[in-house]
Amino acid sequence: MEYRSVAQMAEKWGLSERSVRNYCAHGRIKDSKLIGKIWHIPENAQKPERANKKKDSLTLLRILREQKAAKMTGGIYHKVQIDLTYNSNHIEGSRLTHDQTRYIFETNTIGFENEAVNVDDVIETSNHFRCIDMVIDQASATLSEKFIKELHFVLKTGTSDSRKDWFAVGEYKKLPNEVGGNDTTLPEDVADEIRKLLTSYNNLSSKTFEDIVAFHVAFERIHPFQDGNGRVGRLILFKECLKHNLVPFIIEDNLKLFYYRGLKEWDSEKSFLMDTCLTAQDRFKEHLDYFRIVY
Numbered sequence: 001m002e003y004r005s006v007a008q009m010a011e012k013w014g015l016s017e018r019s020v021r022n023y024c025a026h027g028r029i030k031d032s033k034l035i036g037k038i039w040h041i042p043e044n045a046q047k048p049e050r051a052n053k054k055k056d057s058l059t060l061l062r063i064l065r066e067q068k069a070a071k072m073t074g075g076i077y078h079k080v081q082i083d084l085t086y087n088s089n090h091i092e093g094s095r096l097t098h099d100q101t102r103y104i105f106e107t108n109t110i111g112f113e114n115e116a117v118n119v120d121d122v123i124e125t126s127n128h129f130r131c132i133d134m135v136i137d138q139a140s141a142t143l144s145e146k147f148i149k150e151l152h153f154v155l156k157t158g159t160s161d162s163r164k165d166w167f168a169v170g171e172y173k174k175l176p177n178e179v180g181g182n183d184t185t186l187p188e189d190v191a192d193e194i195r196k197l198l199t200s201y202n203n204l205s206s207k208t209f210e211d212i213v214a215f216h217v218a219f220e221r222i223h224p225f226q227d228g229n230g231r232v233g234r235l236i237l238f239k240e241c242l243k244h245n246l247v248p249f250i251i252e253d254n255l256k257l258f259y260y261r262g263l264k265e266w267d268s269e270k271s272f273l274m275d276t277c278l279t280a281q282d283r284f285k286e287h288l289d290y291f292r293i294v295y
Contacts, residue, residue, distance in 0.1 A: 001031070014270075076287065135242070161227055174187055180263075212241060212244065217273065
């Protein structure tokens, strides 16, 4: 029997090396052998099914929808609204604290004394809450160009950007932009590239965790909007995990540098971003355990 390394099988299966090692350690790859500190895997081994699929595909989504409809406080819906909004906005430079974000969500008012607060931070926080509701309401729908544009429209409506002639709210960018010092897709090519990406993604017979993360990388490299791409992209991540029965995750602010590195180095080493997302997923599982939600 011929054997392959963890790195070789990770590349073959489109997984991170960490995931492959975990499968070996839990006996989920038949006839794999640990010699010293190195796993040896049969070259004809079958890719294991991910264990992070929910046993009841609608459990979390149903609970989110029920708690949203009931305007319930203190549950998983309440936590997702605050944590996803705070962390995603903070990654993009918002100066609102977690407590301030919570206050806006819980009271729909602004009550900050003796402190100057950026108006856009407040507007985008309130708008992001609405975007999460859109994600929950439309989680089961096929990802579309229309939905992506609607997320951007809701996120940026009422901000100072929306009053600029060159800023297209809910539409693709008019001017070239870059991210992390890297060029992105030119404005005249964005529509075609997004449609190609959606066609390729939606044509997959089933979506794995890696497929969803790979879509996110491609989306961020296109960078279709003038601003708000990161937040729209992370909302899509959350939606697609809900749709495809995978435990969703929130990139917390303290994972930001690992997240950016993973996006940048995806082509050469997928495990950087995959491990960051899996770490975030593990943290979200802890919240599901606390609320006794099956996954």
